[in-house]
Amino acid sequence: MNGLTSRLALRLERYSALGSEGKQALENEALEVRRYASRDSLVRQGAPAERIFAIVEGFACRYKLLPDGRRQNIGFMLPGDLCDTRTFALPFMDHSIAAISNVQAIQLSVDAVRRLESVPGLAQALVRNSLVEQSIAREWMINVGYRTSFERLSHLLCELFERLQAVGLTRANACEIPLTQTEIADTLALSAVHVNTALMELRRSGLVTFQSKQLVIHDYPTLKRAAGFDPAYLYFTRTAEAAD
Amino acid sequence: MTAQTTPREYQHQLRSLFAVLRTLVRHTKEGRTSVEEYAAHLEGRIGALARVHEILMRAPGEGADLYELVYGEFISQVIPETSFLASGPEVRIAPRSATALTLAFHELTVNALTHGALSTATGRAEVTWNIETLSGESWLNLDWKEFGAGLPQDPLATKGFGNELIERMLPYELSARTTLSTTREGIYVQLQIPAIAGNIIWRHAAV
Numbered sequence: 001m002n003g004l005t006s007r008l009a010l011r012l013e014r015y016s017a018l019g020s021e022g023k024q025a026l027e028n029e030a031l032e033v034r035r036y037a038s039r040d041s042l043v044r045q046g047a048p049a050e051r052i053f054a055i056v057e058g059f060a061c062r063y064k065l066l067p068d069g070r071r072q073n074i075g076f077m078l079p080g081d082l083c084d085t086r087t088f089a090l091p092f093m094d095h096s097i098a099a100i101s102n103v104q105a106i107q108l109s110v111d112a113v114r115r116l117e118s119v120p121g122l123a124q125a126l127v128r129n130s131l132v133e134q135s136i137a138r139e140w141m142i143n144v145g146y147r148t149s150f151e152r153l154s155h156l157l158c159e160l161f162e163r164l165q166a167v168g169l170t171r172a173n174a175c176e177i178p179l180t181q182t183e184i185a186d187t188l189a190l191s192a193v194h195v196n197t198a199l200m201e202l203r204r205s206g207l208v209t210f211q212s213k214q215l216v217i218h219d220y221p222t223l224k225r226a227a228g229f230d231p232a233y234l235y236f237t238r239t240a241e242a243a244d
Numbered sequence: 245m246t247a248q249t250t251p252r253e254y255q256h257q258l259r260s261l262f263a264v265l266r267t268l269v270r271h272t273k274e275g276r277t278s279v280e281e282y283a284a285h286l287e288g289r290i291g292a293l294a295r296v297h298e299i300l301m302r303a304p305g306e307g308a309d310l311y312e313l314v315y316g317e318f319i320s321q322v323i324p325e326t327s328f329l330a331s332g333p334e335v336r337i338a339p340r341s342a343t344a345l346t347l348a349f350h351e352l353t354v355n356a357l358t359h360g361a362l363s364t365a366t367g368r369a370e371v372t373w374n375i376e377t378l379s380g381e382s383w384l385n386l387d388w389k390e391f392g393a394g395l396p397q398d399p400l401a402t403k404g405f406g407n408e409l410i411e412r413m414l415p416y417e418l419s420a421r422t423t424l425s426t427t428r429e430g431i432y433v434q435l436q437i438p439a440i441a442g443n444i445i446w447r448h449a450a451v
Binding site: 037039040041044045046047065066067068069070071092182186 | 295296297302309322330331334449
């Protein structure tokens, strides 16, 4: 397996076995790869969806622009993440995707996606991938609608840790999360001041340290309980071991 | 476009913000027939100013994404996605220049909504841009074009703040070459903005 599709394959294998045919098909379609500097757009709200993206490395985010210039982040795309494959069915994008850190992303045309969907080992994984994007969005709705600022932040950190762990980007209890406090604020529908307070509270409680983009989780079971975090909505049902 | 804002720079930014506000309050008087009309126009202009500041404050020193400036103005006026187009390469406008450009888009949009193409059911406004290199210098060619206004007469006959912005403020603030014309379709504005004119005006963000 080449380096470009290894994380995408790892991620999809959490849903179902891809087989060598599925992995080969992913490699065959990873022909166009682009690099984006931090803050560059992958696709813009209002533009037609001409291709979808699979993130090879870096963090990207989905966001909607608000009439007063603010934005609401509605999702993150981490290494191994692939856009909903049904995106092409709508005439234009209702949100933007932009690079947060430096990003490398595979570009997939509608034809490439159709070819992938016809590969037996991939079809089911791609459907699940699209459904999980929605499942995460539902969880985020609860996050910004129901949870306290401390819970929102804890929940987000748990989710990012789980998703990075699924593609081999954690070391023991640590991982890199290249988000600024402003970006976290736009994600959790909080002010930057609230985010700062919640971060200090998390540090004081001894659950996590989050400094210079390095997240270290000191007590994961307690953090999960504090956040009300149950990873079931990520549907990483197959274990990393089973995913050879 | 620097990464850090020192207190002195911050003070300078605040001063220029107040100066812009004064200008807005003064210029909005022109041609108004009621206090309500005056207040509505002033609020719209201050809203545009607040929006560009929101965008600039998110990543100080990065400049404003041109697409976000244009698209933001259209959605702030609740114009349907099918009635406008914003399209062009990834360009960042320097903070100093972003304010004048945003106010110009605001005036054009409001004008199109009241007199131009966006006042009709089927009219459209298109903002498109590209980058051109002319004898070693990079220029941003930015067009505002309306379609389907069906104008009986020149809607800019009363030379207002919009004209002032495009014909005087943009050449001054952005060193832009501007042409403004009216057709039956609506207003057509062409801007040519140099990348550097003493200071950086804009930069191409693509890698």
